[in-house]
Amino acid sequence: MTDEFTASKPALRQFELLEVMAREARPLTSAELVALLAWPRPSVHRLLVQLEAADLLRREPDSHRFALAPRLLRFADSVQAASIPQGVRHAVLRQLVAQVGESCNLTALSGAQVHYLDRVESAFPLQMELRPGTRVPLHCSASGKLFLASLAPAKRERLLQTLPLTGYTPTTLTERKALDAELLGIARQDYAVDAQEFVQGLVCVAVPVRIPAQKAVRCAVALQAPVARMSLAQALQHLPHLRQAAAALARTWG
Structure with a gap:
């Protein structure tokens, strides 16, 4: 079930999250993104799952950090x-x-x-x-x-x-x-x-x-x-x- 936060302008929320990832220029954990965006933790987690499924983000090997995926860089x-x-x-x-x-x-x-x-x-x-x-x-x-x-x-x-x-x-x-x-x-x-x-x-x-x-x-x-x-x-x-x-x-x- 999608929460109200991510249901409101979902594409814009994803774009804002990706902007932060690009600006920081380093792999980030969900906790770091929550702190940077000041968004609810469940919402950030849901957006990360969606972006990873779309091959726009990828998980770093053996870690909980997310990085920009090749599809997004292309x-x-x-x-x-x-x-x-x-x-x-x-x-x-x-x-x-x-x-x-x-x-x-x-x-x-x-x-x-x-x-x-x-x-x-x-x-x-x-x-x-x-x-x-x-x-x-x-x-x-x-x-x-x-x-x-x-x-x-x-x-x-x-x-x-x-x-x-x-x-x-x-x-x-x-x-x-x-x-x-x-x-x-x-x-x-x-x-x-x-x-x-x-x-x-x-x-x-x-x-x-x-x-x-x-x-x-x-x-x-x-x-x-x-x-x-x-x-x-x-x-x-x-x-x-x-x-x-x-x-x-x-x-x-x-």
Whole structure:
């Protein structure tokens, strides 16, 4: 039998609960959600059961905590991708690739990963297979480190506590102290690099796309190139082009 609280605007109640889950950016117990939402415990439990059955939430293994499920993350990615005109976004990336001569992409933060929203390849035959929809780790990608550096300290710490710092190449930052130091530098300089940290032989430079008048980082624009064609120092020389493209994309959000 459904209680009066959850029967009143049930879809809105579910959405509010999911908003809290996304804002906290960590798995939560039903007791923590009751405290955060100030709702009756039976109502929160009922909503959690419904959202889990719909594959929008999942239980953490061997615990009573709930996390956002892949189905919900895919939906969030689709909303993000549709939030600006695709043609305008793609045109900006095409122009950027024409200026810098290497592949460029537009990414967003999705849970604990970087999600590729769009990508334009260079004309060179040697390319990386990183299509829209691809996900890459946060700690070893230029865009990922940029997103981490832009988060509020408490939210960043919660995320990093659950993030495996997997070593993909000899230059991957796998120690928290080194990663924290780099994130501080990224926050100061307002760009991030991937010095062959995710894929050996591949370098990347990323800059933020900020919502006008809010200073919030919405996405990241990145240049990616094989080190055989472009060194990291050469890639950094294209920072003005990257920032120009980021400003053009920011304007599409009004």
